[in-house]
Amino acid sequence: MAEAAIMASDGLWRKLRSEAQRAAAADPVFGKALAGAILAHDDFAAALADLIGQRLGRGADEHARFASFARDAFRGQPDLIETASRDLQSIALRDPAIAELLPPWLHYKGYVALQAFRVSHWLWHGGQVDAALLFQNEASNVLQVSIHPAASVGAGVYLDHATGIVIGANVVIGDDVTILQNVSIGRRSELPTRSPRIGRGVYIGGGATILGDIAIGDFAKIGADTLLTSDVPAGCTAVGNPARLTNCPEPASVA
The missing domain is CATH 2.160.10.10 (Hexapeptide repeat proteins)
Structure with a gap:
């Protein structure tokens, strides 16, 4: 991946919001979902934490719990946001079926599963083993991607189709x-x-x-x-x- 093609997370957030605003203007019904997923948030970290909570949580309480863990991870290790930015851009750069950031953010479960893993990895190394394994278990159940929290995964990784992937400790x-x-x-x-x-x-x-x-x-x-x-x-x-x-x-x- 060419380094020149990689935006910092702030630039990526502006581009993602711009794409969401255009999509919302073109389709007012779809725009309601975009408002909650992207436009209602102040920054990339807040939107990503909410996305993780939404995809892993079953009901409002679980949604809030998973999102809270993710926010803690992003505050505790801010470079997770830059890594998440690279992961999202890697999809747009490598997937010939898309050219924008909005579709993988909204629809690619491999992206969410990878970011859930990154939170679980932070929890694991912070001694919160049960919470880390909860993230792994829910990502496996809901998204069909199981990555052990003790694994180590670099930046710019793309889980394509993201069904039935198992990565061990x-x-x-x-x-x-x-x-x-x-x-x-x-x-x-x-x-x-x-x-x-x-x-x-x-x-x-x-x-x-x-x-x-x-x-x-x-x-x-x-x-x-x-x-x-x-x-x-x-x-x-x-x-x-x-x-x-x-x-x-x-x-x-x-x-």
């Missing part, structure tokens, strides 16, 4: 990674101590399974339905079950 995912539907990333049962480490700019196709103490290098690609249990060098493509390497910058083989 201590998995490390770098910046600008794209993950499609029905992907599982975690430990192997016989090797409980280490989880996969995924580099920057990696693309993971639908249905892929990535297990064990392995490293995937920067800008590698993992094909759909691949079963991966060994390292993938930077820039290589892994396909098949068991995985084999292809299109590597230099000769390489799966161990």
Whole structure:
């Protein structure tokens, strides 16, 4: 992702509000929903906390509870807002079906699930384990994305289609990674101590399974339905079950 294309959260908020105002003017019925989701809020952090509460909470009390946790996280770690900004922009930059920020904000559950994870990660490392696991559980139940709070996920990440995604404890995912539907990333049962480490700019196709103490290098690609249990060098493509390497910058083989 080109750094020049990345706006700070303040600029993104102005653009998002502008898109919402245009949409509301074009469709007064839809505008009522936009007023609550975006135009009623003073800043990006307030709108995002409300979005998380709305999508995870069942009823007004739960909505308020989840939104309150999110606001606490954003106050406690303000760079979560810049990360959320990068995540949203990454969708507009990588998804050929859209060109604006408003559709993924309103309709892409993968974006909400990822921001809920970021709140759970903050709670986990702040010692609020039960609250962190509550976020994970509700995101799994409602949004079909389960990311353990002890995982580490970089900025500019795009969960495309975002159904059936499972990311286990201590998995490390770098910046600008794209993950499609029905992907599982975690430990192997016989090797409980280490989880996969995924580099920057990696693309993971639908249905892929990535297990064990392995490293995937920067800008590698993992094909759909691949079963991966060994390292993938930077820039290589892994396909098949068991995985084999292809299109590597230099000769390489799966161990």
